[in-house]
Amino acid sequence: ETGVTQTPRHLVMGMTNKKSLKCEQHLGHNAMYWYKQSAKKPLELMFVYSLEERVENNSVPSRFSPECPNSSHLFLHLHTLQPEDSALYLCASSQPSDRGLYNEQFFGPGTRLTVL
Amino acid sequence: GQNIDQPTEMTATEGAIVQINCTYQTSGFNGLFWYQQHAGEAPTFLSYNVLDGLEEKGRFSSFLSRSKGYSYLLLKELQMKDSASYLCAVLDSNYQLIWGAGTKLIIKP
Numbered sequence: 001e002t003g004v005t006q007t008p009r010h011l012v013m014g015m016t017n018k019k020s021l022k023c024e025q026h027l028g029h030n031a032m033y034w035y036k037q038s039a040k041k042p043l044e045l046m047f048v049y050s051l052e053e054r055v056e057n058n059s060v061p062s063r064f065s066p067e068c069p070n071s072s073h074l075f076l077h078l079h080t081l082q083p084e085d086s087a088l089y090l091c092a093s094s095q096p097s098d099r100g101l102y103n104e105q106f107f108g109p110g111t112r113l114t115v116l
Numbered sequence: 117g118q119n120i121d122q123p124t125e126m127t128a129t130e131g132a133i134v135q136i137n138c139t140y141q142t143s144g145f146n147g148l149f150w151y152q153q154h155a156g157e158a159p160t161f162l163s164y165n166v167l168d169g170l171e172e173k174g175r176f177s178s179f180l181s182r183s184k185g186y187s188y189l190l191l192k193e194l195q196m197k198d199s200a201s202y203l204c205a206v207l208d209s210n211y212q213l214i215w216g217a218g219t220k221l222i223i224k225p
Contacts, residue, residue, distance in 0.1 A: 002158050040124065043203070043215040056212075090158070104149070105213070107158035 003027040006091050006108035014116050015081060021111045023074040023091030030095060032074040033105065034066060037088040049074065081115045088112050118142045120216035122204050127222045128194055136189045136202050136219045144209020150178055150189045151203040153218065159203055162189070191221075199223045 004025045013019050025032065034046040048056040049068040057066075063085075065077040074091055088110045094103040121139045128134040140148070147166040151159040165171055165180035165187060177190040189202055204216040 002160065004158070040217055042120065042217045043205075045213070104161045104164065107151075107160070109156070109158045 002106045002108065004091060004093055004106050004108035006089075006111050008111055009109065010112045010114075012114045012116065013078070013081065015083075017081075018077070018079040020078065021076040021089055021091075021113075023076075023108055025072055025074075025091075025093040025106070025108075027093055027106060029093040029106070030071050031093060031103070032068060032071075033092040033094075034064075034074065034076050035090040035092065037090055037110070043090070047076075078113075081113075083115050086113055086115045118206075118208065118214045120204055120206060120214055122202075122216040122219045124217070125220045125222065127224060128191075130194055130196060130223055130225050132194050133190065133192050134194060134221065136191075136204075136221065138187045138189070138204035138216060140185050140187075140204070140206045140214070140216075142206045142208045142214055145182060146207040146209065146211060148178075148180055148187050149203075149205045149207070149213070150187075151205065152200050153203060154200045162202075194223050196223050196225070 007022045031050045033048050036044040046060045047066040052068050063080050067075040090110045091108040092105040094105045119141045147164055149164050150162040152162050153159040163178040165178050168180055170177055170179045175192045180187045201218040201220045203218045205213045
């Protein structure tokens with residue numbers, strides 16, 4: 001138990017569906033992250049929110065839409081996904097990075113997404 | 117470009133020692149992390165190195181050589197529960213984490 005929860009743990013959706021992934025952290029952190037993890041590939045950073053403002057999106061397709069209503073909650077809204085979007089989606093939180101400090105990221109268990 | 121290299125898979129025997137290597141080329145360096153990820157679970161933090169040398173933490177140790185762009189994770193007295201993927205990640209000059217693809221470690225009795 002890392003203090004970061006994600007729901008649902010598994011999701012199967014069609015290409016025309018709209019769904020949302022939810023992440024919640026109970027660690028008092030001010031930065032939250034969405035990652036995509038595909039088999040045998042490095043973790044891909046999708047979005048970063050620091051103090052509830054988005055600071056990074058790494059050219060992620062617009063079919064992925066993040067939302068951070070407060071520092072404890074993070075959503076990833078999904079619509080018209082493609083089969084290649086099937087992957088494990090991980091949420092993480094940390095204190096914001098700052099010069100001279102490293103901030104360990106705490107990960108949730110992930111949502112295993114399958115797009116049919 | 118930025119790159120982190122680590123072996124895809126390694127096999128070791130229970131009770132033995134294994135060393136997982138990681139080499140990196142990044143724009144700047146603000147530290148190197150090792151994470152452990154069991155199948156179907158969240159990655160969990162193992163170690164952080166920012167200065168050259170060896171950091172020991174129980175059965176696990178992590179080594180860093182900044183001049184060589186090289187790190188390793190050393191696991192001693194291997195146990196079956198150590199079967200997992202081990203992820204190497206480097207914090208670059210913009211304080212962004214650059215991740216390796218992970219090394220899947222298989223422990224055999």
